[in-house]
Amino acid sequence: xxxxxxxxxxxxxxxxxDASASNADPREDEDEYSRRGFIETAxxxxxxGATAGLAGCTGGTSEGDFLWWTxxxxxxxxxxxxxxxxxxxxxxxDGEVNLTTEVVTWNQVFEQWMSAIQGQNTPNVSEMANEHAxxxxxxxxxxxxxxxxxxxxxxxxxxxxxxxxxDEIWGFPWFIEVRNLxxxxxxxxxxxxxxxxxxxxxxxxxxxxxxxxxxxxxxVSSGSQDTGTGQALYGAxxxxxxxxxxxxxxxxxxxxxxxxSLFSHLWMASFQEExxxxxxxxxxxxxxxxxxxxxxxxxxxxxxxxxxxxxxxxEGEEVGDVxxxxxxxxxxxxxxxxxxxxxxxxxxxxxxxxxxxxxEQSMAFIEFMTLPDTMEGYFPExxxxxxxxxxxxxxxxxxxxxxxxxxxxWIDARxxxxxxxxxYGITGPQRNAxxxxxxxxxxxxxxxxxxxxxxADEDPQxxxxxxxxxxxxxxxxxxxxxLGENTDLPDLDDAPDELQAWIQGDGSTPQxxxxxx
Numbered sequence: 001x002x003x004x005x006x007x008x009x010x011x012x013x014x015x016x017x018d019a020s021a022s023n024a025d026p027r028e029d030e031d032e033y034s035r036r037g038f039i040e041t042a043x044x045x046x047x048x049g050a051t052a053g054l055a056g057c058t059g060g061t062s063e064g065d066f067l068w069w070t071x072x073x074x075x076x077x078x079x080x081x082x083x084x085x086x087x088x089x090x091x092x093x094d095g096e097v098n099l100t101t102e103v104v105t106w107n108q109v110f111e112q113w114m115s116a117i118q119g120q121n122t123p124n125v126s127e128m129a130n131e132h133a134x135x136x137x138x139x140x141x142x143x144x145x146x147x148x149x150x151x152x153x154x155x156x157x158x159x160x161x162x163x164x165x166x167d168e169i170w171g172f173p174w175f176i177e178v179r180n181l182x183x184x185x186x187x188x189x190x191x192x193x194x195x196x197x198x199x200x201x202x203x204x205x206x207x208x209x210x211x212x213x214x215x216x217x218x219x220v221s222s223g224s225q226d227t228g229t230g231q232a233l234y235g236a237x238x239x240x241x242x243x244x245x246x247x248x249x250x251x252x253x254x255x256x257x258x259x260x261s262l263f264s265h266l267w268m269a270s271f272q273e274e275x276x277x278x279x280x281x282x283x284x285x286x287x288x289x290x291x292x293x294x295x296x297x298x299x300x301x302x303x304x305x306x307x308x309x310x311x312x313x314x315e316g317e318e319v320g321d322v323x324x325x326x327x328x329x330x331x332x333x334x335x336x337x338x339x340x341x342x343x344x345x346x347x348x349x350x351x352x353x354x355x356x357x358x359x360e361q362s363m364a365f366i367e368f369m370t371l372p373d374t375m376e377g378y379f380p381e382x383x384x385x386x387x388x389x390x391x392x393x394x395x396x397x398x399x400x401x402x403x404x405x406x407x408x409x410w411i412d413a414r415x416x417x418x419x420x421x422x423x424y425g426i427t428g429p430q431r432n433a434x435x436x437x438x439x440x441x442x443x444x445x446x447x448x449x450x451x452x453x454x455x456a457d458e459d460p461q462x463x464x465x466x467x468x469x470x471x472x473x474x475x476x477x478x479x480x481x482x483l484g485e486n487t488d489l490p491d492l493d494d495a496p497d498e499l500q501a502w503i504q505g506d507g508s509t510p511q512x513x514x515x516x517x
Contacts, residue, residue: 064096065355068125068365069112071343073103075310078381085377089368095361117141121354124362125347130163130426131437133171133346138434142346144168148363154391158340158421161430170432171344172366173389175382178417179235179338181329182294182302182309186322190214191300199330200239203301204510207277210300217299218277220290223454228287230445231339232303234424237264239331241496243428244446251481255428256446256468257461259495265460266492266512267502269453274513283455295319303328305341306385306414313406325384325410327417332498340421342389345369372396380404384411387418435478439471461489461516492516 066089072082083101090097102123104112109128116122128136136142149169159173181203183196191210197203207218222228234244242260246253255261271278279285279293287304294302295312297319302308312320328338347362368374370389376396379386383398384406394400399415402408424446425436440446449467452458465486472483492503492514505511 062098064098064357066097066099066357066361066365067102067123067353067355068099068127068345069102069104069109069123070127071104071106071109072127072382073105075381078378079103081378081381085374086369088374088377089365092368093361093364097361099365116354117352120352122348122352124353124355124357125345125365127174127343128171128346129342129437130171130173130344130432131440133163133344134165134432135434135437136346136348137168137170138165140349141352142170142348143359143362144170145172145347145363145366148172148367152390152392156389156391156419156421158423158427159342159389161432162342162423162426163344163432164430165432165434171346172370174343174345174370175386176340176342176389176418176421177305177385177387178340178414178421179231179303179305179328180309180413180417181326182304183324183326184294184297184300184319184322185324187214187216187298187300190216196324196326197301197329200332201509203329204275204277205508207300208275208510211277215298217279217293218275219271219301220279220282220285220293220299221303222287222290223272223278223282223285223451225444225447225451225455226286227445227447228290228304229450230424230440230443230447231341233264233268233450234446235303235328235337235339235422236267236331237261238337238422238427239328239333239335240264240267240499241333243422245425245428247429247431252429252433252475252479252483254468254472254475254483256449256471257464257486257490259490259492260499261468262460262464262490262516263492263495263499263503263512265450265453265464266514266516268450269460270510270513272454275510283451297322306383306387309384309406309410309414313404313410325407325413327413327420332496332502335420336417337420337422338417340423342387384414387414433478435475439474442474443467443471459515464490489516 068086070082073079086101087099090099133142137144146169149172159176162173163169163171187210188206191206191213193206193209197206210216210218221232237244237260240260240263242255242258242264244256244261246255272282290302291304291308293299295317309325312323327336330336345366347359347366350356350359372393372395375393379396380398380403383404388394394415398404398411402411424440426432446467449463452463453460469485472485476482495503501507501509502512503514
């Protein structure tokens with residue numbers, strides 16, 4: 001299990017409130033947790049429990065008691081709707097159920113999971129990310145949910161292999177959340193533009209016009225060593241035709257220092273170093289800083305998750321009235337792919353749970369919470385952040401009938417983006433692994449290299465190689481083969497042909513910053 005959370009929902013992200021992972025994503029305050037320590041603990045718990053006389057539960061329990069944990073405690077209306085909906089499981093299930101919902105925030109849950117595992121009093125089901133589920137599953141602490149997963153064949157692409165590990169599916173996808181482009185149409189109008197950009201070229205050119213024609217900032221996202229920074233960078237890498245990992249045969253490979261990865265780092269750095277469309281001090285800004293700057297009304301474009309849209313709408317902010325929310329502009333490979341956060345539901349093995357229930361009951365609860373009819377009970381309150389993981393879930397409110405105060409266009413844009421997503425270590429290899437959560441945490445969502453380039457003036461080639469070699473070292477400690485160390489500098493001449501217009505500055509394509517020339 002990871003030492004820092006992966007993007008739970010969403011995740012999970014730049015602050016505890018946004019960790020949905022994180023993502024949730026949920027990577028910033030969990031330093032206490034170490035996967036290696038967890039494996040050692042899990043491996044000795046049975047013997048320790050027998051020696052100490054530990055039972056499979058703590059305190060008094062009664063027949064039918066059932067406990068589940070969720071991290072959905074940041075928005076009161078959302079929390080209440082989820083709790084109320086979960087309680088309906090008591091009537092839905094054919095058997096005695098006394099259900100308790102406990103909210104544990106992302107910055108506390110790793111310590112709570114560890115303590116509960118050691119004390120053999122975990123919940124029966126917990127929200128987590130699939131990286132967590134695979135890590136726990138490989139250690140024998142949570143159950144696979146392959147049979148339930150395979151009852152459905154309409155999964156979106158990335159969720160379809162998000163929990164796949166060793167011929168099993170670990171963690172049942174609950175919801176996803178994605179990045180979108182926020183566009184302030186008043187700022188764009190002042191710069192002479194009346195539409196949102198559809199391509200990278202248009203976005204950068206419009207942002208440059210904003211800087212030239214107004215006193216406003218062209219573009220903002222988090223720029224520091226921060227989860228949101230790595231998420232935006234990874235989306236750009238995929239749109240450029242790359243990935244951070246691959247898997248061939250029985251072995252993983254690291255692509256963080258490939259020519260394509262170098263390109264995406266230089267493209268992002270160009271906002272500051274070449275095009276001057278980012279804000280002053282951008283290299284030190286986290287996601288919260290970026291969001292506050294946009295909500296102040298002085299920025300043309302921002303890439304961010306859906307929580308910002310929810311807050312702008314619910315609080316009636318003026319900037320919300322002039323904001324258009326759109327899918328990520330098309331990149332060099334012709335895709336609009338965005339980073340995907342989200343959460344899954346996982347059932348703990350009965351040896352570790354506080355309440356002794358049949359495995360079938362835990363799977364029934366997971367099924368219940370993800371049925372379209374059930375999701376209508378809480379999705380409107382979670383809009384526009386919660387998004388479906390499969391096609392049948394598109395036929396629920398607020399996607400068919402919008403009863404929220406959020407503009408239809410925003411919800412439509414979020415739903416459109418949900419079908420074109422990518423996730424760090426998952427998308428390239430199209431599978432999961434127990435070490436991925438730890439990597440995403442220790443590398444701050446792989447923002448280490450871009451932060452060093454932007455904030456410390458490190459050589460871009462050396463920065464991406466250093467980050468990649470740290471990742472190789474970590475994986476080599478977890479698998480039965482050595483990935484070795486790379487010493488060859490990536491060369492943009494070897495980048496895909498579709499990127500050369502950016503590298504050379506051909507035609508209408510702005511040229512990227514390239515100190516490697």
